[in-house]
Amino acid sequence: MLREYTEDLIKNLEKELDMLSFEDSNKLQQLEQAFHLSEVAVVKLRNYLDKYTFESEAEEIEFFKHINPKLLQKTIFYAEYFFIESKKPVGRKKSIKHHYNKAIRRLSMALDQKRDIYQYALLQENNMDSIYFLRNADMSKFRPYRDILLVNPKYDTLHSYMLGKAYAWVQLIDLLKVEIKELEKQEILGGERSRKLRWTAPKVQLIELIYALKASGVFNNGTADIKEIANTIGLLFDKQLTDYYRTFQEIRFRKKSRTVFLDTMQERLIQWMEESEGL
Structure with missing residues (x-):
């Protein structure tokens, strides 16, 4: 008991x-x-x-x-x-x-x-x-x-x-x-810093991507925590990421698709593939 x-x-x-x-x-x-x-x-x-x-x-x-x-x-x-x-x-x-x-x-x-x-x-x-x-x-x-x-x-x-x-x-x-x-x-x-790529899309899209990478377990055999991933990617793309957990909660409670950015990425990648193949 x-x-x-x-x-x-x-x-x-x-x-x-x-x-x-x-x-x-x-x-x-x-x-x-x-x-x-x-x-x-x-x-x-x-x-x-x-x-x-x-x-x-x-x-x-x-x-x-x-x-x-x-x-x-x-x-x-x-x-x-x-x-x-x-x-x-x-x-x-x-x-x-x-x-x-x-x-x-x-x-x-x-x-x-x-x-x-x-x-x-x-x-x-x-x-x-x-x-x-x-x-x-x-x-x-x-x-x-x-x-x-x-x-x-x-x-x-x-x-x-x-x-x-x-x-x-x-x-x-x-x-x-x-x-x-x-x-x-x-x-x-x-x-x-002078050689880094800059993330110019909305910050919320980067945070959606970061959580997708965390959920996929692609870093350190899945053991990397969200802070480590966010800090590293933020530095890589010259983007200061704060309150990413709060942003993620807002993403979770979207009324339509909760993965708007990932859905758009998938659509554009498929479109780009088809155009490259001449379809």
């Missing part, structure tokens, strides 16, 4: 988070919103736990080892991501890369402090489960951790909380590395 509830809770949260595009124009607002959505999910779970009694120690260990950290991870991730973006310098890409690299070093040091529990989870070990993931475990066996002051023993165990943090740090480090690569791409493409 608890598993089903938490699975639905996390699934609904991820749907809500997917609705946020984290565009540069309102990134802080959306990160703040993502944090509060995650926070609400944590509160819902804790309210549920107030009325729930674990059927066995095995169920309690399963929850605090595998489920609770995933939800904590999201809240911690968005809180830290918001902090990093709020301190991001304005202007030169070199300064922004320095800011991200500094954050990566700080997070890596924090992750190193939680290396033992992170490796324990990655290696799928279980010999310390009853110590790490039961709320009535003897806390005197643990080394002094500052995190212990932040843990509510009613809803978390120390190591469940630390594991959520470790997962968040890893996710954020990986994301910041991607952001740095995007900045480096922009620097390369920016140096080739």
